[in-house]
Amino acid sequence: ASYPAISSPFTEERHQLKIGFAQVGTESGWRLAHTNSVMAAAKEEGFELLYENADQSQAKQVEAIRKFIQARVDIIVFSPVVKTGWDQVLQEAKQAGIPVILSDREVKTEDDSLWTSYIGSDFVEEGRRAARWLLQELGSRGRKVQIVELQGTEGSDPAAGRKQGFEEVIGNDFNFQLIESLKGDFTLESGRALMSEALQRRGGDIQVVYAHNDDMALGAMQAIERFGLQPGKDIVIISIDATKTALKALATGKLNFVVECNPLLGPQLMKAVKDHKEGKELPMKIITSEGVFTQDSAKRELQSREY
Ligand code: GYE
Numbered sequence: 197a198s199y200p201a202i203s204s205p206f207t208e209e210r211h212q213l214k215i216g217f218a219q220v221g222t223e224s225g226w227r228l229a230h231t232n233s234v235m236a237a238a239k240e241e242g243f244e245l246l247y248e249n250a251d252q253s254q255a256k257q258v259e260a261i262r263k264f265i266q267a268r269v270d271i272i273v274f275s276p277v278v279k280t281g282w283d284q285v286l287q288e289a290k291q292a293g294i295p296v297i298l299s300d301r302e303v304k305t306e307d308d309s310l311w312t313s314y315i316g317s318d319f320v321e322e323g324r325r326a327a328r329w330l331l332q333e334l335g336s337r338g339r340k341v342q343i344v345e346l347q348g349t350e351g352s353d354p355a356a357g358r359k360q361g362f363e364e365v366i367g368n369d370f371n372f373q374l375i376e377s378l379k380g381d382f383t384l385e386s387g388r389a390l391m392s393e394a395l396q397r398r399g400g401d402i403q404v405v406y407a408h409n410d411d412m413a414l415g416a417m418q419a420i421e422r423f424g425l426q427p428g429k430d431i432v433i434i435s436i437d438a439t440k441t442a443l444k445a446l447a448t449g450k451l452n453f454v455v456e457c458n459p460l461l462g463p464q465l466m467k468a469v470k471d472h473k474e475g476k477e478l479p480m481k482i483i484t485s486e487g488v489f490t491q492d493s494a495k496r497e498l499q500s501r502e503y
Contacts, residue, residue: 213243215469216264216272216294220301221252223349223382224411225439229503230300230459234273237462243469252277252349252381258285265292271469272296274311278351279304286310297468297478299461301353313478315464317457317486319354323361325455325488326406326434331369333453334403334432338371341403344394345377346387346416348408354457355382358408358436375402380412387415395423404432410442410454417450428452438489440501446494454494456486459503 215238219231231247238245246267248260254277264272265288272289274296276282282303289296290310300316334341345362348355359377366372376394380386387407394402405420407413413435417427427433428450435442438456445451461484468478489497 213241213271213469213473214246214267214269215243216246216261216267216269217248218257218260218264218272218274219247219249220257220275220277221250223252224384224409224437225441225503226409226411226437226457226459227382229439230275230461232503233460233462234299234465235462237466240463241466241470243466250277254278254281258282261285261289265289265294268292269294271472273299273465273469275299276301276303276353277349279353279356280351283307283310295472297465297472299465300459303353308480312472313468313480313482315461315468315482315484317354317484319357320361320364322354322436322455322457322486323358323363324365325361326358326436326453327362327365329453329488330372330404330406330432330434331365335369335371341372342375342398342401343372343404343406344391344398344402345374346380346390346405346407346412347377348380348382348412350379350381352382354436355408362406380408382409382411384411384415384418387412388419389415391416391419392422395419395425400425400430402431404434407433407435409457410435410437410439413442413451413454414445417445438497438501439503440498443489443494443498443501446489446491447498449491452491454489456488458484458486 250257296311298314378390420427432452436455438454
């Protein structure tokens with residue numbers, strides 16, 4: 197039997213905060229951990245969360261934001277797939293009076309008032325950390341070190357920053373040479389395909405792979421094994437993110453160094469949402485503090501790694 201809905205005089209008053217979450221996609225282990233963290237934190241607060249996955253397409257993400265505007269959400273949490281091209285849709289959100297918080301990737305807009313705050317990492321520093329370790333490990337050998345870089349999604353904030361920081365530091369030592377800088381999309385498949393092509397072209401002439409994220413590093417690892425070489429020994433692999441899968445590969449010696457990028461941004465995001473709703477001023481940037489992992493420290497970290 198079905199009963200007629202009882203309308204309570206209180207339901208209208210207790211307005212539940214509604215968040216629109218415009219996510220990049222499902223390209224990586226990092227991304228899945230990020231989505232889970234945001235969803236769990238919203239649930240914890242009792243907020244309603246509308247989630248849209250853009251499959252790494254800017255057009256889809258613009259559509260998702262328009263959907264949220266139509267649904268009259270209270271706030272939009274936005275992880276932009278690329279940096280530019282958002283002015284129009286963010287203007288629409290502003291006109292509708294809906295604030296936008298950027299999560300994990302920044303945008304470049306003409307007008308900074310189109311978003312309230314950025315919560316995420318310093319990608320340039322991550323790139324520098326990767327390169328500093330390399331210089332320290334292989335710098336004193338006096339031999340040429342030939343590097344293949346596997347870039348993340350073209351035009352995305354992390355790909356640009358990680359490239360910039362890395363190049364800045366290796367530029368200090370002429371023994372280090374970036375022989376190929378290949379355009380991937382943060383997926384394991386792209387890392388594997390690009391690396392196997394690079395191996396066909398260069399053979400044993402590659403000493404180092406610098407991957408902009410774990411998934412591409414794991415793909416490169418597979419390509420190197422298929423080519424009959426040993427990842428982590430014949431070719432040094434450096435990666436960024438530090439997901440559990442990568443830390444395992446690091447602990448077993450198949451990767452050599454991993455720079456951390458923290459995906460567990462949900463709690464900080466929800467705090468920012470609440471602060472903003474209470475009328476508090478949000479800082480323009482909230483930067484996550486992060487570490488780095490070697491083969492030894494990965495073993496210890498693995499015991500407590502959640503994602
Ligand atoms: O490093 C990568 C993901 O935007 C920081 O996106 C994020 C990056 C992360 O696909 O794995």
